Amino acid sequence: MKNAVVFIGRCVLAGLLVVLPIYLALLLLLKGMASAGQLVRPFTRLLPESLPAQEILSVLLVLVVCFVLGLAVRTRLGRAARGRLETSVFGRIPGYELLRNLTLQVAGEKNDGIWKPALVEIEEALVPGFIIEAFEDGRYTVFVPSVPTPFAGAVYVLDGPRVHPIDVPFTQAVKVITKWGSGARELVLAMESARGRDGAPAAAPGER
The missing domain is CATH 2.30.30.140 (SH3 type barrels.)
Known part of the structure; x- marks a missing residue:
């Protein structure tokens, strides 16, 4: 009985480790789209009424912002700013360092041999x-x-x-x-x- 409970617990934990990052990413995307919707609303008239114009433009705006930020953090000033933020703010969030290291590895960036x-x-x-x-x-x-x-x-x-x-x-x-x-x-x-x-x-x- 005890072994069965341990097995079930490990399976649930493993499932959470797979689902949680996906859920958080989708949650952030939806939150970003909701915020961007207010900004793109004046431009929705440029697209046909048959299209979900606000949703499309919101997604594009969020992706453009992510792209610009990605370019910015590749500069010397951006790397320095990111380093200060990670040390003073993000580094205090439980699990952030783990997710950061995994993200760098998936992106193919070197990370001092971690993972x-x-x-x-x-x-x-x-x-x-x-x-x-x-x-x-x-x-x-x-x-x-x-x-x-x-x-x-x-x-x-x-x-x-x-x-x-x-x-x-x-x-x-x-x-x-x-x-x-x-x-x-x-x-x-x-x-x-x-x-x-x-x-x-x-x-x-x-x-x-």
Whole structure:
């Protein structure tokens, strides 16, 4: 009975981790559209009455604002302003740092190795995971997802030789997890290729 309750709880939590970001994004979009609707109302007369002019123009305005902000934060002044906001305001919001790191990874931006895909040695197997932080003594904090939910799993602190960073996109590693391991061969090949470039032989899991 206890195992069933734990299993159900984990499934509910995993579902929330998938649904919550989508829900928040839609909520923000609808809120932005409602605010933009007041601004675009005078321009709705330019479109045919058969079209939902206010909704269309509201969405376009929200997308344009997001695009302009995206361009702005890529400038030196924009990066500095974003850094101050993240430190003084957004960094105090629970979960913001996690969502920020995930967003940067999905967007393909480098983020100091945070959430870097890796293959980690758990017992006698290689397991897909993500590097969360690196210790000064060479150890790593690693997050190992539960299949097929990439953002629910377990956290391990492992010695450096048991963690093998791989040079693949974050989205590729996530896709392997969501597809029940399909595509893991490419992750192993990336690990072996990195070993070859470093001049080290590809060791089997558990070997030192």
